[in-house]
Amino acid sequence: MSVNLQKxxxxxxxxxxxxxxxxVIMGLGWDAAKKKGFFGFGTRxxxxxxxxxxxxxxEQGKVIDYAWFRQLKTKDGSITHTGDNRxxxxxxxxxxxxxxxxxxxxxxxxxxxxxxxFTGQDFSQVENAYxxxxxxxxxxxxxxxxxSVQGAHTxxxxxKLYRHNGEWKMYAIGENGKGKTFEELMPQITPxx
Amino acid sequence: MAISLQKGGNVNLSxxxxxxxxMVIGLGWDARSTDGAxFDLDGSAFLLKAxxxxxxxxxxxxxxxxxSTCNSVTHTGDNRxxxxxxxxxxVIIELDKIPADxxxxxxxxxIHEGAARNQNFGMVSKAYVRCVNANGNAEVARFDLSxxxxxxxxxxxxxxxxxxxxxxxxxxxxxxxxxLGPLASSYxxxx
Numbered sequence: 001m002s003v004n005l006q007k008x009x010x011x012x013x014x015x016x017x018x019x020x021x022x023x024v025i026m027g028l029g030w031d032a033a034k035k036k037g038f039f040g041f042g043t044r045x046x047x048x049x050x051x052x053x054x055x056x057x058x059e060q061g062k063v064i065d066y067a068w069f070r071q072l073k074t075k076d077g078s079i080t081h082t083g084d085n086r087x088x089x090x091x092x093x094x095x096x097x098x099x100x101x102x103x104x105x106x107x108x109x110x111x112x113x114x115x116x117x118f119t120g121q122d123f124s125q126v127e128n129a130y131x132x133x134x135x136x137x138x139x140x141x142x143x144x145x146x147x148s149v150q151g152a153h154t155x156x157x158x159x160k161l162y163r164h165n166g167e168w169k170m171y172a173i174g175e176n177g178k179g180k181t182f183e184e185l186m187p188q189i190t191p192x193x
Numbered sequence: 194m195a196i197s198l199q200k201g202g203n204v205n206l207s208x209x210x211x212x213x214x215x216m217v218i219g220l221g222w223d224a225r226s227t228d229g230a231x232f233d234l235d236g237s238a239f240l241l242k243a244x245x246x247x248x249x250x251x252x253x254x255x256x257x258x259x260x261s262t263c264n265s266v267t268h269t270g271d272n273r274x275x276x277x278x279x280x281x282x283x284v285i286i287e288l289d290k291i292p293a294d295x296x297x298x299x300x301x302x303x304i305h306e307g308a309a310r311n312q313n314f315g316m317v318s319k320a321y322v323r324c325v326n327a328n329g330n331a332e333v334a335r336f337d338l339s340x341x342x343x344x345x346x347x348x349x350x351x352x353x354x355x356x357x358x359x360x361x362x363x364x365x366x367x368x369x370x371x372x373l374g375p376l377a378s379s380y381x382x383x384x
Contacts, residue, residue, distance in 0.1 A: 008315030
C-alpha cells in the first residue's frame with residue numbers, strides 16, 4: 001500500500017514499508033509534453049533530457065559524494081545510478097537510483113534527489129513528473145510523490161532521504177530550481193538540509 | 194532534562210519540575226529561505242472549564258488578545274516570519290493565578306493562512322513548541338512540528354490540566370483541519 005505524499009510531508013520509511021529496509025530504489029519519471037504539429041495536425045513529443053542525481057550530505061551540510069550520469073556509483077558503493085535516459089521515452093521510471101541503506105556511511109545524514117534539465121528546456125514542457133521509493137527486496141512501492149512541476153524553472157529538488165532519531169525518513173520537498181546539473185543547484189539545495 | 198514528547202505522552206509537571214509556578218510555552222521556527230510567502234506561525238491558549246469550553250471569548254489568548262482577565266496567561270506578541278533566534282512567540286502561564294473554575298488550558302499552534310498559502314509544518318524549517326520552567330529556564334518538554342506534524346496547518350500541542358491538586362501536561366499532538374477560526378469555534382469562542 002503505497003502512500004501518496006503531499007508537499008512538505010515527512011514519513012518514516014520503515015514504518016510505511018512495514019519492516020526493516022536494506023535496499024531502496026528511488027525511481028524518477030516524467031513525460032515530455034506533447035506539442036501540436038503544424039496547423040494543429042498530429043502531435044509530436046519533444047525530447048527532453050532530464051537527469052536525476054543523488055547527493056549525499058553529512059550532518060554539517062557538506063557533500064560526501066554523489067551519484068549521477070557522470071559518476072554512476074558512489075565511491076563507497078552505497079548509491080548506484082542505473083544510467084542516463086536522454087529522452088524520457090518509455091513508461092515507468094525513466095531513471096533509477098538504488099540506495100543500499102546498510103552501506104550508506106554512518107556520517108551521512110541526508111540524500112537529496114534532484115532532477116535537472118540538461119538540454120536547457122524548462123519544465124513547462126514536462127508532465128507527470130514523479131518520484132517513488134520502492135523496497136528493493138520485494139519490489140513494493142513504499143511511497144510516491146507526484147509533482148506538478150510545470151513552469152519556467154529548469155530543475156527540481158524532489159525529495160530527501162534522511163536519518164532522524166535512528167530511522168530513515170523521506171521528505172517530499174518538491175521545490176523548483178535552476179540549473180543544468182546539480183552543481184548549479186547547490187545553493188538552492190542547502191536550505192532543505 | 195527535556196522530554197521529547199510523543200502524542201499522548203504525559204508529563205507530571207509537579208514531578209518533573211517541582212515547585213513549578215510559572216511556565217513558558219515557546220514556539221520557534223526558522224524564517225523562510227526559499228521563494229514564497231513567509232511562514233507565520235501563531236501560538237494560542239484556550240482557558241477551559243470542565244466541559245472543555247471557554248467561559249467567554251476573553252479566555253482565548255492569541256495575537257489579538259494578549260492577556261487573560263485573571264492575568265494568569267500572557268502572550269508576548271505576534272511574530273510573522275520566524276525571524277530571530279530561539280523562541281519566536283511565547284505564552285507565559287502563571288499556575289497559581291489560574292482561576293478555580295478553569296480546569297484546563299489547551300495550547301495550540303496554527304499557521305496563519307496556512308491553507309490559502311498552501312503551507313504545512315513540514316515545509317517550515319526547525320519548527321517546534323516547548324514547555325519551559327520559567328524559574329531556571331529548564332526545558333521540560335518539546336515537540337518537533339516540522340518532523341511530526343508535517344502535513345498539518347493547525348494542531349493542538351497539549352493540555353495543561355488539574356489532577357488531584359497537581360498540574361499535569363498532556364501532549365496531544367493532534368492536527369486540526371481548517372485553521373485557527375474553526376479551532377477557536379470548537380472551544381466555544383464566537384468567531
